[in-house]
Amino acid sequence: xxxxxxxxxxxxxxxxxxxxxxxxxxxxxxxxxxxxxxxxxxxxxxxxxxxxxxxxxxxxxxxxxxxxxxxxxxxxxxxxxxxxxxxxxxxxxxxxxxxxxxxxxxxxxxxxxxxxxxxxxxxxxxxxxxxxxxxxxxxxxxxxxxxxxxxxxxxxxxxxxxxxxxxxxxxxxxxxxxxxxxxxxxxxxxxx
Numbered sequence: 350x351x352x353x354x355x356x357x358x359x360x361x362x363x364x365x366x367x368x369x370x371x372x373x374x375x376x377x378x379x380x381x382x383x384x385x386x387x388x389x390x391x392x393x394x395x396x397x398x399x400x401x402x403x404x405x406x407x408x409x410x411x412x413x414x415x416x417x418x419x420x421x422x423x424x425x426x427x428x429x430x431x432x433x434x435x436x437x438x439x440x441x442x443x444x445x446x447x448x449x450x451x452x453x454x455x456x457x458x459x460x461x462x463x464x465x466x467x468x469x470x471x472x473x474x475x476x477x478x479x480x481x482x483x484x485x486x487x488x489x490x491x492x493x494x495x496x497x498x499x500x501x502x503x504x505x506x507x508x509x510x511x512x513x514x515x516x517x518x519x520x521x522x523x524x525x526x527x528x529x530x531x532x533x534x535x536x537x538x539x540x541x
Contacts, residue, residue, distance in 0.1 A: 351540040353384040354422040358429035358440030376537025396442025431478035465506030482516035
């Protein structure tokens, strides 16, 4: 049994990303895994890291719960849409806020260049976008995906990090969207 933290990184409520996150959670629970879902659009927190890494910014109650689940999880799942070539600002702010206390503590302990504070965890990134996924990877270089995989998750020691891209989301009909929900539910069942 794996402990899984699922983060839906969009400010929109009742979005398709939320449906994907809930599908992953259903699959995880049917597979006997323990899962916690965080829908950022429903949470109350300041998404701006106001002091950078100069001093710790106290976490709001919703972020404390998310950070605790993040730290306890064996597997992390991030579901978000591609907006202006990147993740929504609320997703980036969420990550900066929940990672800041651990990175500051590690920095103060003399950890040097080794910031692998979350070694031993795996992750799945699920992205939706209006363009074809292959075009995003080929022409745009999948920059937001690389940012999450290498510059954020890899930086703090999370590996392996798998990814799934659902492109042409606005053009996808109900049948295609149901197929994707079933795919994500199967990923949750397998905790992958």
